[in-house]
Structure formats: C-alpha cells, structure tokens
Amino acid sequence: MKEHILPAIKLSLICILFFSGIYTSLIWGIAQFSPNQGKGFVVKDRDHIYYENIGQAFYSDQYFWSRPSAVSYNAAGSCGSNKGPSNADYLALVQSRIDTFMVHNPGIKKFDIPVDLITASGSGLDPHISPEAARIQVKRIANKRHLTEEKINNVVNECIEKPFLGLFGPEKVNVLRLNLKLEQL
Template sequence: MKKYLWPSVKLTLLLVVLLGGIYPLFLAGVAKMAPGKGDGVKVMRNGKVVGYENIAQKFSDDKYFQPRPSTVDYNAAGSGGSNKAAANPDYLKTVQERIDTFMVHNPDIKKENIPAELVTASASGLDPHLTPEAAYAQIPRVAKHRGIAADRLKQLVDANTKGPVLGMLGVATVNVLKLNIALDELK
C-alpha cells in the first residue's frame, strides 16, 4: 500500500502547485500583456466608459442597431446559452417569437431574409458582433427612425466592419456598440 500511496500524494501535490498556482499565474501574466491588460477593452465616449468591446449591450430602441438576442439579458455575470437543441419545441417557440418581434420592428424585411443571428442567441448570450448582413437588415428601420439616408447608414456599417483575421480566418464582423456610438456621432 505504501508503495502506491506516497507516489500518489507526491503527484497530487505537484499537480496542485503546477495547475493551481504556476499555470494561473502564467495566464494572468499573459493577460496583462493583452489589450485591456486582462480587464477587457473599454469603449470610451466623451471620456466615460460606455461598455466593453467584447461584451454585448442591450439596445432596444428602434433608432439603434440591435445585437443578437441574449438568453441572459446581456448580464456578463451570468453568461450562457439556452442549451436547448435546435428541434426543442420551447426553443422553436422562442425563435418564432423573436422572428415575430423582428418583423413588427422591421416590416421592410421579408421573413426569409432575416439573418439567423438576429433571432438566435449566441452560446454566451454576450456576443457583441453581427455580420455586416445582419446590420444591413436593420438599416431600413434605423434610417426611418433617425431620418438618415439608407446609403449613409450602409457606409457607416461598412466603415465599422472588421474583415476576417488575416483575411481568411472567420467572418467579417461589426461591433454593435461601436456602430451605435458612430451612429450617435453622425451629424
């Protein structure tokens, strides 16, 4: 028994030190070298923090571009998805309700042209990005409520679109918070 117990205790202590101490300290050090110093990249407006670059915010007013729906009501303290399968009747009902709500606020868009990301929540419920297509789908509503030409809003979306990483990894994205700040700053 002693033959097996002592090596098990040594291995446990080694792993506690390595994985419970050294590794977390290493990751904290790497995070301090990242943008935002591990605390997230703050988005500033008029010298005040208005949000974080990688955390979605709720915009329910029709004069703003709206992010993906959130199952956690955009609360970063409790991120998470619904964990319901795509064929789950409750999930399908929720998606249909989102489609109906979207159609009420965006009557110029046909149901089959609604980007899926505008009626389905992300896995974290905090995704701050949309594809340019999802932002374009909201242009008629925003243009109507702001009294701004749709062409000008398309230019604004394009100016706030980031391409895929290295031009090939991922998809083009638009940060909704930054887009709405730019929208508010339009003259």
C-alpha cells in the same frame, strides 16, 4: 499501496505549487503587459466604459439590435437556450421574433431576415451580428434618426470585420462599436 501514499502526497503538493502557483503567476505577470492588464478589452466612450467582447442588449429602434440572448446579456453568467431544433415551443418563439421584427421594421421583406437575428447565441453574450443583420436594420434606424440610409450604410460598411487574414471564417460586425459610431453621426 502504502509505499506510494507518502510520495504521492508530496508529489501532488509540489505539482500544485508548480502548476497552480508558478505557472499561473507567470501568465499573470505577462498579462500585466497585455492591453488593459488582462482585465478584458474595454472601449471607452466619454465617461463610460464598455467591454468590447461582451455583447449588450439593444432594443430601442434607434440602435442596431443584437441577437436574442438566453441571459439578456447579463454577463454575470452565460448560457445558450439549449432548445432542440424540433422543439415546438422554441419554433413558436422564433416565429414570434420574426413577427416582432416585422412590426418594428416596416417595409422589409420577411425572406430577407437573417437567421442570426431570430436565434439565440451560444453564450448569450455574442457581441457580433452578421453584415446582413446590420444592413436590414438600416432603414428603421434611418427613419428613426432622420438620416439618409446612405449615411447609415456607410457606418455599417466601416464596421464590417473581414474574415481572419481575409481568408478564414465569416464576416461580422461588432454591434457595440457600430452603435457607438452611429451616436457620433
């Protein structure tokens, strides 16, 4: 073992220098040419700056709501609920989300509520909702903002992001972009 110790220490230090030092610097150097220099994609709205990929909590009736979150959309951390599918407390929580949603959205049918609006995301920071989750909120927002449902629906349709290359994965809507568009109406 003795004969291996010194070479192993030296080799480890060189590997740290190379993989942690040089490789990281190389990627950081390339990041300087990427959008916003690798500090996360941002959306600018007048004097406000938001992160495009980090979801925000929306709870006013005038905005499209995001999904429930285990960290209330504070991206200082990230967490899912980690509730198991058979957990009774969890199922009661989901039921209460349905009830709350029904109160705030009179006139919609319960079996139209898409599951993403009543379940917490994995990261607690999910920036997206499904197109169905956006559409079901149109009526409430139209009433609140005194606009026609058609107008709001158009905003939703503009914001739907198609599957990757039109072929792979689900459709989705970025809630932040959707609400920013809504404010411009």
